[in-house]
Amino acid sequence: MSPSQYEPSAIQQGRITFRRRKAVRSVLLAALSTAIVGTLLGVLVTGAPGWDRVRQSFFDPRIAREWLPEILEGLWLNLRMLVFCALAALALGLLIAVLRTLRGPVFFPVRALATLYTYSFRGLPLIIVIYLMAFGIPGLRLEGTPSVTVLGGAAIVITYGAYLAEVFRAGIESVHPSQIAAARSLGLSYRQSMRFVVLPQAVRRVAPPLLNDTVALQKDVGLISLAGPIDAIRMAQIGVAQTANFTPYVVAGVLFVLLALPLIAVTDWVTLRAARRQNAGT
Amino acid sequence: MVLSCTDVRKTFGSHVVLDGLTLDVGEHEVVALIGASGSGKSTLLRCVNLLAEIDDGVIRLDGEDITDPRVDPDSVRQKIGLVFQSYNLFPHMTVLDNITLAPVRVHKRPAAEARDQAMEWLNRVGLADKAGSYPDNLSGGQQQRVAIVRALVNSPRLLLLDEVTSALDPELVGEVLTMIRELKGEGMTMVLATHEMGFARQVADRVAFLDKGRVLEQGPPSQVLGDPVEPRTRQFLARIIEAGRL
Numbered sequence: 188m189s190p191s192q193y194e195p196s197a198i199q200q201g202r203i204t205f206r207r208r209k210a211v212r213s214v215l216l217a218a219l220s221t222a223i224v225g226t227l228l229g230v231l232v233t234g235a236p237g238w239d240r241v242r243q244s245f246f247d248p249r250i251a252r253e254w255l256p257e258i259l260e261g262l263w264l265n266l267r268m269l270v271f272c273a274l275a276a277l278a279l280g281l282l283i284a285v286l287r288t289l290r291g292p293v294f295f296p297v298r299a300l301a302t303l304y305t306y307s308f309r310g311l312p313l314i315i316v317i318y319l320m321a322f323g324i325p326g327l328r329l330e331g332t333p334s335v336t337v338l339g340g341a342a343i344v345i346t347y348g349a350y351l352a353e354v355f356r357a358g359i360e361s362v363h364p365s366q367i368a369a370a371r372s373l374g375l376s377y378r379q380s381m382r383f384v385v386l387p388q389a390v391r392r393v394a395p396p397l398l399n400d401t402v403a404l405q406k407d408v409g410l411i412s413l414a415g416p417i418d419a420i421r422m423a424q425i426g427v428a429q430t431a432n433f434t435p436y437v438v439a440g441v442l443f444v445l446l447a448l449p450l451i452a453v454t455d456w457v458t459l460r461a462a463r464r465q466n467a468g469t
Numbered sequence: 470m471v472l473s474c475t476d477v478r479k480t481f482g483s484h485v486v487l488d489g490l491t492l493d494v495g496e497h498e499v500v501a502l503i504g505a506s507g508s509g510k511s512t513l514l515r516c517v518n519l520l521a522e523i524d525d526g527v528i529r530l531d532g533e534d535i536t537d538p539r540v541d542p543d544s545v546r547q548k549i550g551l552v553f554q555s556y557n558l559f560p561h562m563t564v565l566d567n568i569t570l571a572p573v574r575v576h577k578r579p580a581a582e583a584r585d586q587a588m589e590w591l592n593r594v595g596l597a598d599k600a601g602s603y604p605d606n607l608s609g610g611q612q613q614r615v616a617i618v619r620a621l622v623n624s625p626r627l628l629l630l631d632e633v634t635s636a637l638d639p640e641l642v643g644e645v646l647t648m649i650r651e652l653k654g655e656g657m658t659m660v661l662a663t664h665e666m667g668f669a670r671q672v673a674d675r676v677a678f679l680d681k682g683r684v685l686e687q688g689p690p691s692q693v694l695g696d697p698v699e700p701r702t703r704q705f706l707a708r709i710i711e712a713g714r715l
Contacts (some may be wrong), residue, residue, distance in 0.1 A: 365553065365557045366559065368520050368557065369553065369558075369559070370559075371520060371542075371546060372518055372520060372546055372549075372550075373547075373571035373575065373620070373623065374543050374544075374546045374571055374575040374576075374623065375543070375570070375571065375574060376543050379574055379575070383574060384559055387561050388560065391561065
């Protein structure tokens with residue numbers, strides 16, 4: 188019988204009807220339980236004894252409207268920092284990861300330094316790195332010292348570079364040695380094997396964790412406010428000081444979440460695609 | 470002699486894999502290496518291709534000592550093709566890119582010329598329609614034929630085949646063996662490690678039985694496979710026949 192003539196049997200039709208009914212019931216159940224949980228949470232928060240005070244000092248719409256443009260202006264600095272720091276940290280991480288794979292006695296110091304770097308900067312709190320860079324380096328009074336914004340950005344790049352280097356290294360090590368053997372057997376040099384065979388596969392495999400670290404980085408760029416530059420958080424802080432109201436912090440928080448959403452969505456999509464491809468391969 | 474291995478020794482820790490192995494391969498000759506798992510067949514091929522460093526002895530390619538540490542291994546490997554049991558195609562590249570990678574990057578040939586040559590080969594082996602496919606979408610037999618083409622486009626002096634049909638479903642073995650038979654017809658010098666005794670008999674000029682890291686017995690297929698002198702060769706073949714019957 189050709190597929191065009193196929194009609195589901197009575198048994199199969201019964202199954203289809205049953206499954207459809209079950210699906211409808213699941214959706215209704217999900218909607219109901221969401222409504223219950225939502226109502227309970229709402230009652231819990233708004234029914235709290237201090238809710239009115241909290242609403243006034245954290246969710247004042249007038250103050251939010253007033254400070255939104257200024258905080259947005261600060262966010263523009265965060266956004267630029269994010270793009271620059273993410274790209275620079277990815278490049279640095281990749282470089283360090285590749286340096287750590289180099290073999291041969293000549294490269295021992297390079298390897299040792301790269302290892303020392305990833306060990307120390309993964310342990311060192313970002314805030315301390317920012318303080319050291321932004322206040323320590325200008326203290327040297329060298330000529331041509333860059334601004335604190337650049338120094339703060341450099342602190343973020345150095346710290347995140349150490350994390351990303353380890354992610355890249357995990358990716359490089361996950362490529363099966365037989366791939367290198369195949370590349371070398373064709374006469375490719377070690378460098379060519381890395382560049383054309385190992386790294387493309389490694390980067391594809393670790394794309395989800397790399398993007399996840401970039402999401403973490405996007406909120407940590409806010410920490411440069413500690414060094415002085417007026418970003419969204421510092422601007423919100425000024426707002427809080429002037430209005431004696433915490434609403435500007437909430438505004439800044441919401442803006443950071445909105446800024447992260449596209450990146451998070453891309454990460455989820457890439458992760459899903461990678462998982463699907465992995466399953467298709469086996 | 471295209472290839473000449475003399476007293477080759479290779480150890481992994483305290484485990485001696487090749488124990489003073491000696492083997493010569495002449496021009497246009499096809500030598501089949503047979504022997505139990507762990508007898509050193511694959512290790513020998515990896516040593517010849519300098520993927521593994523030998524611990525003693527000499528391996529010569531066209532008379533040149535390629536195991537001399539002053540020799541550039543990349544230039545040696547450019548003259549020796551190696552095909553793996555599990556194909557080892559690059560999964561992130563199309564079939565065509567897999568084949569043209571070495572011609573373009575190593576031999577610095579123009580991309581268009583390398584592509585034409587690759588397509589010619591793919592046409593010959595009936596895989597031209599797969600040029601744009603990724604290895605994942607090919608059957609094992611197709612992948613292995615691509616892997617052989619990938620080794621051949623470098624015009625190697627010597628082709629090493631490491632159990633190239635062991636990972637294949639039985640009905641796919643034939644297409645790969647046909648290709649190797651054709652290569653023999655064209656005069657390609659080959660060393661192949663194999664479990665396919667029937668194939669060794671058909672295609673090999675000489676069969677070498679490896680045992681405990683040495684060539685215990687070698688000669689024409691009819692003699693080594695049909696009327697072996699050494700008791701251990703007889704034992705090995707008896708086990709193969711028994712397994713075939715089960």
